Amino acid sequence: MTALPSLYISHGSPMTALHPGQVGERLAELARDLPRPRAIVIASAHWLAKQPAVGGAARPETVHDFYGFPRELFEIRYPAPGEPALAARIVELLDRAGLPTMLDPRQGLDHGAWVPLRLLYPAADIPVVPLSIQPMLGPRHQYDVGRALAPLRNEGVLVIGSGSITHNLHDFRAGFSEEREAPYVRPFIGWIEQKLAANDVDALLDYRRQAPFAERAHPTDEHLLPLFVALGAAGEPARAERIDAGVDLGFLAMDIYRFDGTPSAR
Numbered sequence: 001m002t003a004l005p006s007l008y009i010s011h012g013s014p015m016t017a018l019h020p021g022q023v024g025e026r027l028a029e030l031a032r033d034l035p036r037p038r039a040i041v042i043a044s045a046h047w048l049a050k051q052p053a054v055g056g057a058a059r060p061e062t063v064h065d066f067y068g069f070p071r072e073l074f075e076i077r078y079p080a081p082g083e084p085a086l087a088a089r090i091v092e093l094l095d096r097a098g099l100p101t102m103l104d105p106r107q108g109l110d111h112g113a114w115v116p117l118r119l120l121y122p123a124a125d126i127p128v129v130p131l132s133i134q135p136m137l138g139p140r141h142q143y144d145v146g147r148a149l150a151p152l153r154n155e156g157v158l159v160i161g162s163g164s165i166t167h168n169l170h171d172f173r174a175g176f177s178e179e180r181e182a183p184y185v186r187p188f189i190g191w192i193e194q195k196l197a198a199n200d201v202d203a204l205l206d207y208r209r210q211a212p213f214a215e216r217a218h219p220t221d222e223h224l225l226p227l228f229v230a231l232g233a234a235g236e237p238a239r240a241e242r243i244d245a246g247v248d249l250g251f252l253a254m255d256i257y258r259f260d261g262t263p264s265a266r
Contacts, residue, residue, distance in 0.1 A: 004153045005260045010256065018072065027245075030120065040121075043159075046112040052100075057108065063109060078114035078118050138225075161229040164223040168218070187212040192207075227257070231259060
């Protein structure tokens with residue numbers, strides 16, 4: 001079996017589910033290009049835990065982890081099955097890598113998972129296993145998590161990190177729009193693209209010190225950390241392909257990355 005790539009997806013606002021825009025088009029195109037995975041593991045910026053945790057539910061619930069949005073958004077369901085056996089395999093891989101991991105038998109799919117998955121695979125017929133991230137442990141930890149999961153790509157499993165290339169919700173009231181982008185967005189996404197193209201992992205892991213406008217683009221880490229899961233899962237050297245999906249609301253960059261590489265065997 002040919003190894004699947006790993007993906008990083010900027011999922012945007014929950015409203016992306018109702019108004020998919022460019023990211024919906026790009027994800028539909030990507031799904032057509034990819035071999036069909038037998039299962040998906042997705043690390044979402046909206047499931048935070050002190051240590052890695054894996055969702056082991058056979059039928060994960062669709063979690064509407066937001067408020068103040070239209071009723072029709074709360075009516076959406078993404079009824080993909082889970083895969084408890086894959087969840088146990090993930091726990092095994094992470095434990096073996098020295099990353100003690102919990103199994104959560106009830107964790108559902110938050111909007112960082114079901115919104116992009118609904119655009120990639122609308123039939124909801126591929127098993128999905130959610131994975132938490134650890135914002136207090138930083139990029140290197142998430143990269144190591146991804147490296148531990150790399151063998152899954154040889155097993156027909158699509159590894160996805162779901163976050164946002166830029167994510168500063170303080171800018172909702174700053175007057176930015178499609179006609180007036182936040183000035184930090186393009187320099188930041190350009191730096192990320194350049195470092196990924198150069199496979200400069202050390203610089204990327206140190207992005208908060210090295211990237212232009214890093215603290216403005218990400219006041220907190222959690223929406224960029226899934227990028228490092230996908231990057232780690234890609235193997236070395238990783239080949240990164242940026243898929244431009246525009247900038248939502250003038251400050252949420254919707255970039256998608258596809259990573260191809262040779263996963264190490266564990």
